[in-house]
Amino acid sequence: DGGITQSPKYLFRKEGQNVTLSCEQNLNHDAMYWYRQDPGQGLRLIYYSQIVNDFQKGDIAEGYSVSREKKESFPLTVTSAQKNPTAFYLCASSMSLGQGYEQYFGPGTRLTVT
Amino acid sequence: QKEVEQDPGPLSVPEGAIVSLNCTYSNSAFQYFMWYRQYSRKGPELLMYTYSSGNKEDGRFTAQVDKSSKYISLFIRDSQPSDSATYLCAMSARSGAGSYQLTFGKGTKLSVIP
Numbered sequence: 001d002g003g004i005t006q007s008p009k010y011l012f013r014k015e016g017q018n019v020t021l022s023c024e025q026n027l028n029h030d031a032m033y034w035y036r037q038d039p040g041q042g043l044r045l046i047y048y049s050q051i052v053n054d055f056q057k058g059d060i061a062e063g064y065s066v067s068r069e070k071k072e073s074f075p076l077t078v079t080s081a082q083k084n085p086t087a088f089y090l091c092a093s094s095m096s097l098g099q100g101y102e103q104y105f106g107p108g109t110r111l112t113v114t
Numbered sequence: 115q116k117e118v119e120q121d122p123g124p125l126s127v128p129e130g131a132i133v134s135l136n137c138t139y140s141n142s143a144f145q146y147f148m149w150y151r152q153y154s155r156k157g158p159e160l161l162m163y164t165y166s167s168g169n170k171e172d173g174r175f176t177a178q179v180d181k182s183s184k185y186i187s188l189f190i191r192d193s194q195p196s197d198s199a200t201y202l203c204a205m206s207a208r209s210g211a212g213s214y215q216l217t218f219g220k221g222t223k224l225s226v227i228p
Contacts, residue, residue, distance in 0.1 A: 006157075040122065042202070042218035043158075050213075058215075090157055097213035101146035101206040105157035 002027045004106035006091050011111045013085075021076045021109045023091030031100060032074035033092040036060065037108075043090065049074055050097045078111065085113045117141050120203055120219030129228050133190040137203035137219045140184065144205040146214065147179050149188045152200045152221065161188070193226045200224070 004025045013019045025032065031050050035043040045058030049068040063082025068074055078085045088110050092103040120137045127133055135149075146165055150158035164170045167181045176189040186205075190197055200221040206214040 004157075040220060042118070042120075042220045043204075043216070045215060048215075088155075097211075100214035100216065101148065101163060102160065103216060104160060105150075107157045108155070110155070 004091055004093055004104060006089075006106040006109050008109060009107065011109055013111070013113050015113055016080045017113075018077055018079050019085075019111065019113075021078070021089055021091075021111070023074045023076065023106060024072055025074075025091075025093045025106075026072060027093055027104065028071075029093035029095055029104075030071070031094045031097045032068070033094075033100075033103060034058075034064070034066065034074070034076045035090045035092065037088040037090060046076065048097070078113075085111060087111060117217050118203065118205055118219045121222055122220055124223040124225060126225045126227060127193055129193060129195060129226055131193050131226075133188075133193050133197070133224060133226075135188040135190075135201050135203075135222050135224070137186050137205075138184055139186075139205055139217075141205070141207060141217075142181075142184065143207040144217075145208060146206040147177070147186045148204040148206070148216070149175075149177055150202040150204060151197075152202060154199075158202055195226045195228050198225045 007022045033048040034046040047066045049055035065077045091106040094103045148163040149161045152158040170177045174191045178187040200223045202221045203219040204216045
């Protein structure tokens, strides 16, 4: 089955620690995205990537970092510089940025920082 | 004024009812219009997308776009309890670089009562 996997489903961290969220896809998509979802808010774009070793900041990139060493993988690191890291994080992919209107999402990771 | 406005609900209907979900927008450059369904604590699932104005039907779901009024709708016929979820509208405009990013509404929470 083709799809997007995110792990772990739930993640708990202490304030001041960096944490890395995993995202893998086997859809053979070139473009991958990270979003953040907070209660009562629309999804907000953190970072996106079109090809390996290339990525761009989205609307709320401060306090986050990403890498794209393989086409299938796009991990997100939430650093201690992110002031409000507790949120539901969603990874998505599309065939290309030119087809970014058709994005498919993973199941999400709920991060809680205390 | 936010780019995409969506009534958060909650909306509660009896099983078998016709459901109408709506979004308005301000950016006339939007070309693609998407509807996602999101079950609690899950990732959004792409239901359908429409290019420009008009209607698109898929089973019990009909998406409608009125670009002159900057208004989109999703109709669900013969609603079922399994349709109970949050419905997100999303829109996309082509950037100068030829990519499409998504702008989301905040979502409408729907409950279908047996």
